[in-house]
Amino acid sequence: MTRQNQDHLFERMTIRGAVDSASFVPWIRRHAAKLGLRQEIRHADAGRIEVEVAGPVELIDMLEMGCSLGPIDVWVETITRTPAAGGTGGQP
Amino acid sequence: MTQDAMIDEWYPVGLVSQLDSFGRKTALMGEPIDVASDADGNARVTANGRTLPVCVRYGHVWSSLGQPQKELFAIPEADQPGRRFVDVGVVRVRCSPLRAVENFLDIAHFPFVHTDILGSEPHTEVQNYKVEIREDADEVWATQVKFYQPQAARSASGGITTEYMYRVPAPTCSVLYKTCPPRPGEWDVITLFVQPLAEDLCDVWPWMALFDDESSMTDLIHFQQTIFLQDRSILENQIPRLLPLDPGMEIPTRADLTSVAYRRWLKRHGYTYGAQLVAQ
Known part of the structure; x- marks a missing residue:
C-alpha cells in the first residue's frame, strides 16, 4: 500500500510525448518545488520522463495539470500515474 | 507549429444588422479594416484596399486576414x-x-x-x-x-x-x-x-x-x-x-x-x- 496517509501519496508519474527538451526536467523540478512536493526524476529521454513524487494528492493533481501544458518547447501527449514502490519520494 | 496559424481563421468583425454603406472602421489582429455593405447590400471587408474573405453567419459578419482553409464552424441550433x-x-x-x-x-x-x-x-x-x-x-x-x-x-x-x-x-x-x-x-x-x-x-x-x-x-x-x-x-x-x-x-x-x-x-x-x- 503506497498511500502514506489519507491525503499523502507516493506516485510515479510517466510523461510521454515530444519531451526532448533540456528545459523540461528542470521545469518539472521547479514546478514541484513551487507546490512543495518531493520529487525525483527516475528516467528522461526524448519520448518519456518518469518522475516519482510524494505529497498531498491535490498538489500532485496540480503538478500533473501543469506538466500536461509544460514549457512551450515540449508537447505532452499523455501522463499516467501509478503507485510508486517504497522510498521517501526524493527531495522537495 | 507556425506563428501565424491564427491568420487563416475566421473572426467576427461586426453585426449584420448594423451594416451600412458608410462602413465601420475597426481592426483585426493589429491591421485596420473597414466593414461595409456594397451596392448590392452584401458585406464587404477591406484592409488597405485589399478585399478580405467574408462570410455572414449567426448575426455577424466574419472575415480573415489570411485564407481560411475551412468554412466557419457550424452551430446547428x-x-x-x-x-x-x-x-x-x-x-x-x-x-x-x-x-x-x-x-x-x-x-x-x-x-x-x-x-x-x-x-x-x-x-x-x-x-x-x-x-x-x-x-x-x-x-x-x-x-x-x-x-x-x-x-x-x-x-x-x-x-x-x-x-x-x-x-x-x-x-x-x-x-x-x-x-x-x-x-x-x-x-x-x-x-x-x-x-x-x-x-x-x-x-x-x-x-x-x-x-x-x-x-x-x-x-x-x-x-x-x-x-x-x-x-x-x-x-x-x-x-x-x-x-x-x-x-x-x-x-x-x-x-x-x-x-x-x-x-x-x-x-x-x-x-x-x-x-x-x-x-x-
Missing part, C-alpha cells in the same frame, strides 16, 4: 425553429482575446464575480466534469458541468442546478450549451465571438439562440451585457495580460481542466496571437 436569436452587441475589453475566451470557460468564478446571478456562496464547489479534445471535429469540449445558479437565465424564476457544455471550435470563439429552464430537454446556446483587435485588446460579440417566449429582447440583451460587464473588470486587471501557455506563473488546479485543455489545443495548433509563450 442556429437553424432550429422556435429559437430567438439575440445579437447582444459589443463589449470592448482591454485584454488578450484568448483571455476573454478562457474566462468564458471558467465556471469557478461565478459565485464571486456574478454573485447571486450565475453563482452564490456557499455554492462554490465545481463538481467533476469531463473535458476532451474531439479529434474528429478538432474542438475542445467540456461536458457534464453542473453548478448551482440563483438565476441561470433571464427567464429563470429561482435557483436551479444548471448543466453546461462548453465547446471551443475556433481560437477566439466559444459556444456554451446550457440548461433551458422553460424547455427541459433542449439547450440554450450562448456564444462568445471575440474579435482580436490587438494581442491585448478585443471586441467581444456575444450572441444567443434561446427558447424564451416571455422576456423582451431588451431584457435578454441587458441580462447578458450585465454578465459581460462584470467579467470585463476582472479581465482588464489580469496579470499577465497575455494568456500564458507555460503554466509556470499561474498554477492550474482540477477546476481549471477546461482552461488547460484550451491552452493545450492552442499550443498544439500554434494559435499564439494573444498568448505569452514563456512564463515570466
